[in-house]
Amino acid sequence: MPEPVSFQAPKGTFDVLPPASAGYERLTAAFAAVVERAGYRLVISPMFEDIGVFQRVGETTDVVRKEMYDFRDKGGRHLALRPEGTASVVRAWVEHRLPLPFKAWYAAPSFRYEAPQAGRYRQHHQLGVEALGTEDPDLDVEVIALLAEFYAALGLTRVVLRLNSLGDRVCRPEYRALLEAFLAGRAQQLCEEHQGRFRENPLRALDCKKPGCVAATADAPVQAEHLCAPCADHFARVKEGLAALGIAFALDTRLVRGLDYYTRTTFEFAAEALDSAQNAVGGGGRYDGLAEELGGPPTAGIGFGCGIERVLLACAAEGVDPAGRPAVDVFVVDTTGGGVAVVLTHELRSAGLSADRAWDQRSFKAQFKAADRSGARVALIVGPDELARGVVGVKPLRGDGAQAEVARPDVVAHVHTLVTGAGDVGEQGPRSGPPNGK
């Protein structure tokens, strides 16, 4: 006899199960609809890459230095699970050189080996876009507007945009030297890690949440006040474009984001309904040097990533149901032996309705309970009496509509009108939420 075993999902991961999985499905579909209208096309890249791809883009960051899942495969290759979405898409473009501008979107899991806590997982799921091939600031506006439109499509209203510019290869080095000199004058105040490392990338101290770094950098020089003329023009044009679209934003000169590759425009959306320590529901920026870092020709680019789990938490906090619809429209209760259910569910599904049924010829009571649990808006009831008279009982399961009898040949059209037409058959089905959602 083999030993009994008991397996669980690995620490820091979770199974996405129904009904919560409907939220993932709905978010991905809403996202695809928004970005495809703007000409972005799906890219699916490997979940793992040569570790060098990620090291090239974030050597001084926590994401790459501490949180990456890396391993050697049986061929001795040093690989890493994708910690974020951008590097893989840019690597793919450099490899295949698709025509520019190249506008891509993705829906992909990302992996970070970090201490699990509410809203932070070792595998999380991201939606994102990347647009390569132009420095035009109007593209920055388009990309930011897409993310704002996505939140609006979900029904989120309490999401605010924070905006910054990190300069470019002309003005960043000067600013960086300025910041480094500033930090050197108060190195003792910095947190333990940044005392030793601030020279490696002084911007990281601005991003640090430890009290020492926060206090020491409170009056640090900011890049937005040390932009070269082209960067200042670029930033001004981005702000004008956002204003023209009615997208409100707040300047946040400390917003440097967690990766090294950002240049010029950086942005982040925060959900006010969430706790401020973990309220970032999406963000990104320009990375005009990234394609070159990965061995390609100089190619400007901008993109964002947006964590599905965080967005679902924001939906839950705002009382928005991203699932939006019940699991099935119709549930067939058949106490004649199941033969009617075989044909009727098939006809309903062919007519574009979602339909389910009970199995194993269970009692009326048991089948009706299953119908209720399914979240269906309507139950169709067929017993020996209905079968003999050529009718089907139609019972709304939500709200207080009365049960009706409809001739068997008319029942699919009748239910179709009921479910898709009127929209007042009853309340929505069961709510979905992410793990830890309230």
Ligand SMILES: [Zn+2]
């Ligand atoms: Zn620090």
Ligand SMILES: [Zn+2]
């Ligand atoms: Zn500049």
